Amino acid sequence: MSADSPFAPTSLTRSPSTTLPASLPHRPLDPAAPEPGAYDGNAPFASSSSAEQVRPPRWQVALTGLIVAFPLLALALAAWVLWGSLIGPTDVVLALALYTVTGLGVTVGFHRCLTHGSFTPTPALKVVLAVAGSMSFQGDVIGWVAIHRRHHAFTDRPGDPHSPFRYGTTLRGELKGLAHAHVGWLFTTDSTPADRYAPDLVADRSMRTVSAVFPVLCLLSLALPFGLGWAVTGTVHGALTALLWAGLVRVALLQHVTWSVNSLCHMIGERPFRTRRHDRATNLWPLALLSFGESWHNLHHAEPNCARHGVDRWQLDPSAGVISLLERAGWARDVHWPSAARIEERRR
Structure with a gap:
């Protein structure tokens, strides 16, 4: 497992000289990374090593595997506990x-x-949004943001931490890459330094605090359904079934929906909008509701700062609806809503 794994601590070393650009760059942020012209879009990514890449301790690999696999086992356990009942x-x-x-x-x-x-x-x-996101078991807020910004800086070419095209575009390579993009990248040693990719959050005291208490928020995410289940039903059985379905199974489902955006939404679906060279982000409608609009991934990669990802008719985007409500309540400002002219300019 890498230092940037969602289940490993994030380095919060501050870098006063580093500032976050107003928008994500269309070039690598890492000067040691290969230039776009060095990759043809089909070959496997060249392996590289650096001082940032270290062999992960076995306990970290085991812990990551346990956290990834254990919620799925809850399905089998739930079937055994609730066998014959609703x-x-x-x-x-x-x-x-x-x-x-x-x-x-x-x-x-x-x-x-x-x-x-x-x-x-x-x-x-x-702070509320950072706490809520941390309770998804997908990593501390600073590490998550750093990894995703790096993904956009190097999308589907060397430097992307979870591209499904890491092993080339042959059938075997794409199948192996799909597994890597979905969950395999969690076990790699490819580090994403937070002070380079998320200096604004590293400099934010509230975000450092939320990041530091990530393990506690994970425990709270499971304790809440257990406690509420007990309070509502008044029984230990009710607390345990709530823990299974509203705790472990809920975590597993949300994890795999998010990881599917990393994997499936770069291999399957439509690409109505132009993106950068080698960027293969797609729109995958079956995941739209489960992902709260994140699976309109092609538009997102065409316009990363846009608050709405589903811009065409019938493209449901619950996240954009929530942002609109927050704006009306005065809790969100400077919202980057899509420009009709800009969207049409991006269309193929």
């Missing part, structure tokens, strides 16, 4: 509520707000 309404309501809160924490908070600056939140809202 899931109660408490489990369903809690699962939907927590999936929505933590999912929007990732999409509205981690992604559109903190990574791309699609809008400016009030200080309190910024």
